[in-house]
Amino acid sequence: MKHNLSIETAGLTLEKASKALIMIHGRGGSARDTLSLSQYLQVDDFALLAPQATNHTWYPHSFIAPVDQNEPWLSSAIELIDEAAQRALGAGIPNDNIYFFGFSQGACLSLEYLARNAQKYGGAVAIIGGVIGETINSNHYKGDFQQTPIFLGTSHPDFHVPLERVNETRDILRDMNADVTVEVYENAGHAILQEEINWANKHIFK
Template sequence: MSNSDKQHSKHIVTGGIPLKQAQKVLVMIHGRGGTAEDILSLATHLAVQDFALLAPQATNHTWYPYSFMAPEEANEPWLSSALSLLKDIVADLVAQGISEERIYFMGFSQGACLTLEFVTRNATRYGGVVALTGGLIGEKIGLQNYQGDFKGTPVFIGTSNPDMHVPVERVYATANILRDKNAAVTEKVYNGMGHTINQDEIDQANRLVFQSEV
């Protein structure tokens, strides 16, 4: 595999209202094998009509090659590259006058894992976080990696029990770590839902995260 395949280029697909007009921004992170366009299509179901939408595209359609519960070093350097890309996106937005309190994140599956890992390593008061079927990354959760304070950031985590990729125990452990860092976490487990997104998750995201100021 070439070095270029081990790094994620800054290829971002946009949607919603133009960034220069936006008061709020939603960063949408696709799952393994998915595309930026796939995850952007979810926005039609979300209460984000006044948001700018940014969806980065993973190189070769995957953020890291192995399970999110593989030893962390097995997923390097792809994982660090993906985390750096998200950090760059946030820094770019802040430089354009969008404060972190007005930046929101949403991810599905591998994208949910990456979302949770990024925000917990860089905890601050974000607009909100939606993680659909995901948990913190690593064979064991590395508490030493997590810095900062969420200061009440609303977080919704939805998952199936069972799920073929994400054990429910990891979801509960993740939710508790975010709570310890002062996130306002709601996790909801759907029995036998399968590896997908359901309408109730969309409703919860809209109520708890995207309309949190209403």
């Protein structure tokens, strides 16, 4: 299965904005849902782009299942995220003014996309997620983040995302020259916390 080309928008138009935020929803969520989170973020001067997963799921199995079990959904999802980024670039917004926000399955997809396309971005917020695959294939990852700020927030324990994978993701991103911050919240549940929103607003959407 491949995802339909569907990208919801909000905020400023791409033609009027100098910055763009790509927001990626979790399993069972929607583009509209994730766009509603923008009211809590300091992104009034951003164009907002939210790709929509077909059937509300980016890939069918756990993000730590063998990659081939999540194909062709995963590759199609990455292509859809890239389409959103290309729309921003095509409107004249440079890479270093493109930002990412993802939760859960959307955080995993965000991080996988970023690691495969490392360069200087405005910043990224990934809440409860890590790079994808039963084992990590570093051959997929290339580029230099040039100190792009990336926030990884997670609960411990989390039923879906092991803390070990969050830490492995941190190390991969740092090796690719990202400025990575990890915050672990004990028994916080599978949710976006106000503390994470506050951190993102102070350090990334500033």
